[in-house]
Amino acid sequence: MKKSYMGKILMVDLGTGDIREETISNDVYENYLGGVGLAARLLYDLIPAGADPLGPDNILGFVSGLLTGTGTLFTGRWMVAGKSPLTGTWGDANCGGNFSPAIKRCGYDGIFFTGISPKPVYLFVKNGKAELKDAAGVWGKDAVETEEILLAESNDKKAKVACIGQAGENISLIAGISNDKGRIAARSGLGAVMGAKRLKALVLAGREVIHSNDRKEIKKLRLKTMVFVKAQPPLNKGFLNAYLGKAMRMFPGQVALDGMLYKMMLKKWGTVSMNQLSIEVGDSPIMNWDGSHNDFTGRKSAPINPDVFIDCEVKKYHCASCPLGCGGICNIRDKNTEYTETHKPEYETVLALSGLLLNEDVDSIFYLNELLNRAAMDTISAGATVAFAIECFENGILTSKDTDGLELTWGNTKAIVALIKKMIKREGIGDLLADGVKVAAEKIGNGADKYAMHACGQELPMHDGRNDPGFALHYSVEPTPGRHTMGSLMYYDMFQLWKKIKSLPNPGIVYSKNSKYKADEDKTVKAAACSKFMNVANGTGLCLFGAFLGLHRLPLFEWINAATGWEKTPEEYMEIGERIQTLKQAFNVKHGVDPESLMPNGRTLGMPPMKKGANKGRSVDINKLVKDYREHFGWDGYTGKPTVKKLDDLGIE
Numbered sequence: 001m002k003k004s005y006m007g008k009i010l011m012v013d014l015g016t017g018d019i020r021e022e023t024i025s026n027d028v029y030e031n032y033l034g035g036v037g038l039a040a041r042l043l044y045d046l047i048p049a050g051a052d053p054l055g056p057d058n059i060l061g062f063v064s065g066l067l068t069g070t071g072t073l074f075t076g077r078w079m080v081a082g083k084s085p086l087t088g089t090w091g092d093a094n095c096g097g098n099f100s101p102a103i104k105r106c107g108y109d110g111i112f113f114t115g116i117s118p119k120p121v122y123l124f125v126k127n128g129k130a131e132l133k134d135a136a137g138v139w140g141k142d143a144v145e146t147e148e149i150l151l152a153e154s155n156d157k158k159a160k161v162a163c164i165g166q167a168g169e170n171i172s173l174i175a176g177i178s179n180d181k182g183r184i185a186a187r188s189g190l191g192a193v194m195g196a197k198r199l200k201a202l203v204l205a206g207r208e209v210i211h212s213n214d215r216k217e218i219k220k221l222r223l224k225t226m227v228f229v230k231a232q233p234p235l236n237k238g239f240l241n242a243y244l245g246k247a248m249r250m251f252p253g254q255v256a257l258d259g260m261l262y263k264m265m266l267k268k269w270g271t272v273s274m275n276q277l278s279i280e281v282g283d284s285p286i287m288n289w290d291g292s293h294n295d296f297t298g299r300k301s302a303p304i305n306p307d308v309f310i311d312c313e314v315k316k317y318h319c320a321s322c323p324l325g326c327g328g329i330c331n332i333r334d335k336n337t338e339y340t341e342t343h344k345p346e347y348e349t350v351l352a353l354s355g356l357l358l359n360e361d362v363d364s365i366f367y368l369n370e371l372l373n374r375a376a377m378d379t380i381s382a383g384a385t386v387a388f389a390i391e392c393f394e395n396g397i398l399t400s401k402d403t404d405g406l407e408l409t410w411g412n413t414k415a416i417v418a419l420i421k422k423m424i425k426r427e428g429i430g431d432l433l434a435d436g437v438k439v440a441a442e443k444i445g446n447g448a449d450k451y452a453m454h455a456c457g458q459e460l461p462m463h464d465g466r467n468d469p470g471f472a473l474h475y476s477v478e479p480t481p482g483r484h485t486m487g488s489l490m491y492y493d494m495f496q497l498w499k500k501i502k503s504l505p506n507p508g509i510v511y512s513k514n515s516k517y518k519a520d521e522d523k524t525v526k527a528a529a530c531s532k533f534m535n536v537a538n539g540t541g542l543c544l545f546g547a548f549l550g551l552h553r554l555p556l557f558e559w560i561n562a563a564t565g566w567e568k569t570p571e572e573y574m575e576i577g578e579r580i581q582t583l584k585q586a587f588n589v590k591h592g593v594d595p596e597s598l599m600p601n602g603r604t605l606g607m608p609p610m611k612k613g614a615n616k617g618r619s620v621d622i623n624k625l626v627k628d629y630r631e632h633f634g635w636d637g638y639t640g641k642p643t644v645k646k647l648d649d650l651g652i653e
């Protein structure tokens, strides 16, 4: 029987230069899939308790998905995992592009690095041979330059590169890892781990065939899914999305969103389709989470109308195996900068650099997008850190003496750009801020932590838990804190898992808005289902946006069976998701993570409630939600420690 996984990993000891292959047993795949599950299984065992995330004992894994390269759709994402230097917890991040199949084509489901190299190196894999090469020629270069130089050196047109930019080299705790010239696996600060290990890049040029058990079945299912992907009525002007958001805000009920609508918007505009809609509905935090659509009105947000982005788009692109293609390359309109093009900015980037800072200058966002992508610094964390610094400045905790003369006021575009440049270079005030808001607040003192919006050190994404308490819960309870891609009430509605798993609740077409804010069993069940499902998705390499089509249109469970020859039910796959989640939680317990430290800043939870805006008067009953979620998983409600019985039930040794 042919399997969709390669059955091997590569272990690289950067300290000794030792490189060896290891075989992974079928049991591991059957119980943990690939991707994040494979990484969790290995790293739980291999990273010693209390390991310094920037020290030699931390292990950084680059893993491909179980379904990557099998002919299934939306399954081309790779993940990087290790102990996060930003949070001290389990850390992972994922990214699209074309790097995920490149890992498998080298014959591996994952490549893992331990130790610290005495000098900058990169890993080169070709024709079954893996070697560490001198990276002196690219150390100091940004991610785009590095990729171009290493691709030329590889002399292989099919080679793919993942690398760090200046942020990772400078061991900025908000550094990510770039592939496809500026797409970033941004969260958890894992670029700093690469920098600390003096590992500049991976260059992969393998040619191995990726198999699957039943290609005919995969194709049959793919054709059915394509009917939904292709359905694309003409959509109106982008600015109308703001009115849609306004209507959603004013409508007394909550419509259970069908992901087909989002799919259509993604296909036309990309994630920026949500820019103004999210501001109006109360999903996007404004002015460091202290403002609302009243502060960043439709007039002020007009420059980030989604049409502005596609008007600059010169090329659309797709990730590996994606039929939708939400990505694009845009012209940078400001001719006074050193760059002419950038990846189409993502929703998270645009809002972290606009509404969060009251910055109305869209040209600065294109430019900062390119600067941060080249530095491979997380745009969410960078924007959140600038918002923190502005609020400290506005409240006299930082003065122009501390900021090298920068007037850090809301919407001061010049100061925002100058500050981010300093953060990338770790220069002056930028050195203080380059490790994110938690570290900066600790160093500044004087009550600065009041303005630091993070969960366990990770800056919060651009989705407001006061609008959708599901986000607040996942930020507070996931083993990787502050993560917006693991679940929310909106995601639950779009996944439509109840069509595959009869025990899960069907929210109906419209439900009461008030019911969203009740910390009842319904929220626990939905959040747990999202977490379990997203671990399956991240084990296979699935893009979250593919999952938004709904599991009745995107046959993920059926594809796993067809690719591997297994005959598991959706319930059995959800149990695998639960196993991965519990093992990641056990990782945090092993490393002594204080469960209280995962709790985000009270402001983000409506404590105290806002006095104006879409989220006026709302607060999230987070303690009950978190306790119920943990108990649902068979973890202790207060400490988060998985019970021995639960570990036994899930077969976790």
Ligand code: SF4
Pocket: 074, 096, 097, 317, 318, 319, 322, 323, 324, 325, 326, 327, 543, 544, 545, 546
């Ligand atoms: S939907 Fe967008 S991010 Fe997801 S796989 Fe397709 S192109 Fe990549």
